[in-house]
Amino acid sequence: MTKKLIAIDLDGTTLNSQSLISTRTADVLNRATAAGHYVSIATGRPFRMSDHFYQQLKLETPMVTFNGGLVHKPRQTWEYEREISLDKEIAFEILAQKEKLNLDFVAAENRETFYIDTFDQFEGMFFATDTVSEANLFHNLKSNPTSLLIKTKHEFAADVSHSLQTQFNNEIDVRTWGGPNAILEIVPKGVQKAMAVSVIADSLKIKPKDIIAFGDEHNDLELLEYAGWGVAMKNGTDQLKGVANDVTTKNNNEDGLADYLEKYLSL
Structure with missing residues (x-):
């Protein structure tokens, strides 16, 4: 099977309403990694508010924080790293x-x-x-x-x-x-998740058609449009569902992402 880059938003998507990653969601994402796919966090949160999820999922992939303002590999040197600042x-x-x-x-x-x-x-x-x-x-x-x-x-x-x-x-x-x-x-200006995820995709030699992205809010719009397969959460905004290729049948409190990904990748 072709290797996929799985770009996951955190709040309202990977996280439930208690701001936690459920055991089932973590398990499915770990199985996706074990199957040879790349799981990458793409969040609007700052790094210090998302790093514990990166560690919980035992990721080693690059991650996107600040809605694309920072793309890096935590605690590693990575030649593609970029951080965009305001005056x-x-x-x-x-x-x-x-x-x-x-x-x-x-x-x-x-x-x-x-x-x-x-x-x-x-x-x-x-x-x-x-x-x-x-x-x-x-x-x-x-x-x-x-x-x-x-x-x-x-x-x-x-x-x-x-x-x-x-x-x-x-x-x-x-x-x-x-x-x-x-x-x-x-x-x-111009900072958004799709731009940063494209940096990760280039570094992994993954084509946009082999990116699957999950999100729930307007800050995921460009990402879902850019990804070969963009999936909006059932609890997502109508605007996002309008640009998505598909919508999960369950929400973020029902492991909607895990449920969808497990079937999509035949895990």
């Missing part, structure tokens, strides 16, 4: 407009660290940490970040996105996070 001055400029734009916080992050302007609204789950210190405050940001996260209220989100996109049109893309909070992610 840190954009971060400071957005922070200066915090009140005008009705923002609750502004955070900047890269592979290893994050910086936030205030601990007032700090929620450890966003940053996969319970320990923060003065070192994490914004004035310590010295290098260009891979992405920015800003939190606002749902009623302001569209205006904030429009305002930032207008001001920094040639430099950034603004993406929304799904979920209960109005979180906007700001990434360098």
Whole structure:
């Protein structure tokens, strides 16, 4: 059988609503690897919030984090590695407009660290940490970040996105996070998962037609369009289902990805 590159989104796809990989899903992905296929994580999460899943699945493949801002092989040297950054001055400029734009916080992050302007609204789950210190405050940001996260209220989100996109049109893309909070992610212009997964495919000599990709949200659109076989989760957005080749019959709480992949690859 032809070797496949299996690109998997995390939240709403590989993870259940408790943000865990079930035993069954891990088992099927491990069997896919054992059968000679390549399983690669492609997530909007930062690296430090996705590395434990990479380790749980015992992966050695390259992974995509920050929606494509970073593609690398964790703890390994890899000649295709790439990290795309934003000018840190954009971060400071957005922070200066915090009140005008009705923002609750502004955070900047890269592979290893994050910086936030205030601990007032700090929620450890966003940053996969319970320990923060003065070192994490914004004035310590010295290098260009891979992405920015800003939190606002749902009623302001569209205006904030429009305002930032207008001001920094040639430099950034603004993406929304799904979920209960109005979180906007700001990434360098043109950064998206398909571009990063294509780097992995090239490195493995895998043609796009031999890529199967799973996702559930609008940040998976380009990836599902690019992959030879794009699969939207049953719980995915209607927009994503519209570009997908197929839709799982079960959702992310019912091991929908594992169920589909097991049949698709005849595992």
